[in-house]
Amino acid sequence: MQKIDIYQSIDVQGNAIGESIKSKNMSQETIANYGFIHSVESCGTVDGPGIRFVIFTSGCPLRCLYCSNPDCRYLENGRKVSVDEIIAEIQKYKSYMEASGGGVTISGGEPLFQSTFVREICKRCRSLGIHTALDTSGFCDLESAKSVLEFVDLVLLDIKSFDPVTYTKLTSVAIEPTLTFAKYLDEINKPTWIRFVLVPGLTDDPENIAGLANFIAQLNNIERVEVLPFHKMGEYKWEQLGFEYLLKDTLTPSPKQIQAALDIFRNRGILAI
């Protein structure tokens, strides 16, 4: 499996990502205390239960064709922040989180791309009694991820396709690390929500969805599956960055297509919404 950390990650063109960080000779302690974020959302309502403080980290080894945040592919696209700064900001919203059954969600980019930084945030939140959720593609170095998961209450795992060929066509990486990650979450009985983006003509093949549903049905830790309709909200960013947006002609799924996908999961006894 490809090892992912800020020193050893490789982009789809084979270029080292994070070289500029390495060249700054940052110590392990600095790496744990500082990280790179794209943005934050103080009152998010779609990334886990209740009202959530959502942190979008920068840096991601995937290249999803529908990515809404192509402007956070690299660590350097983000702003350098300390864990102390983030925690101070989070604490301002603690009462909203508590009253709504919410917490903090770390999303991206790919949060496990900065595992030591994310671990530190989750650890601090845990000590403050704040619920933590990790939104990840599962494409990561499992050993680094394990130490983060100790301090994570809920995982939002994006499985973008089940057919390996479609998965790679969509993301530019292999599906195996994500499936290994999913099995590990089951092994440690970590509460998990699966997220699946329904893209007409790409991920909507009933066999593909059935494969994913059969895989999920074997796991005991999955609380729900969220079927997310494909949208083009990030298209303008691709254009601004001079990247070619290959899903220009792809339509958003119809209510009937969404229902058909939901039925495949529900027919296997999975809570799908």
Ligand code: SF4
């Ligand atoms: S995993 Fe998320 S952030 Fe990374 S390319 Fe895919 S959609 Fe974009």
